């Protein structure tokens with residue numbers, strides 16, 4: 162078995178002594194790593210305790226990765242955004258209807274400054290193993306703002322229009338032409354390139370991960386969220402771990418998991434990155450809890466080196482809880498034990 166790392170995401174606890182108990186539980190469930198999902202509110206309000214929580218996890222031998230969870234709603238996740246609360250400008254604007262949406266435009270100097278300061282703050286204070294770009298995407302103008310396809314798209318704000326016109330010498334079209342698509346992908350890449358370089362200038366040893374949304378399942382239909390070309394993402398020189406996100410359909414066959422794992426591993430190897438796959442253990446998934454074991458085995462057999470699951474205790478106590486969260490959490494722990502060869 163090639164699996165070297167097993168982990169879960171973790172959030173909502175901001176007392177180091179309480180988190181320490183949960184880290185012990187993670188170790189008992191054969192986790193070797195934890196992804197600290199940090200909302201803007203956490204990073205603002207609970208900031209003094211974040212490095213201490215990282216330290217507690219490290220003391221217990223866990224690898225710690227910091228997830229800029231839901232920041233600006235540019236990244237995936239449920240948390241609200243302080244940036245959006247404080248800025249009625251600097252939002253992504255839909256191309257066809259010209260409506261602002263609840264997502265920061267990452268091409269605006271205001272959001273770039275905010276996001277990079279936040280990355281710098283984490284890098285300077287936290288003795289973690291790395292930083293994690295969680296499902297970055299252009300917003301799709303549906304309600305609630307998500308990342309599925311519609312006829313409309315973002316972003317055609319004044320800043321994006323100006324940047325496009327500077328590069329191409331004509332007004333940014335309202336349709337997704339090939340040039341618009343290339344422009345969006347380039348801009349999507351630039352912001353995370355800057356953030357990765359900044360993090361590594363402070364912590365050269367940090368591993369940078371981008372977790373990309375899958376474009377090959379029954380749920381995520383769009384290929385135009387800015388990061389849908391997996392090969393392009395895998396090739397980014399600043400990245401160390403090539404990660405692809407969970408399959409959110411609850412009953413896709415094992416073959417789908419296998420195909421995604423094999424593609425992830427092939428691209429990671431081609432560009433000398435560590436391959437990472439995610440297992441969904443929350444909400445309705447999987448319908449058959451024992452399927453968690455089979456997914457983990459398939460990942461291990463495919464050569465995945467880092468396996469993570471969303472989330473700790475299968476979301477117990479949240480709206481995302483699995484129907485039998487503790488059973489799902491126990492099964493995940495047993496699956497981790499097996500793939501680690503323990």
Ligand SMILES: [Zn+2]
Nearest residue numbers: 266316318321
């Ligand atoms: Zn914009």
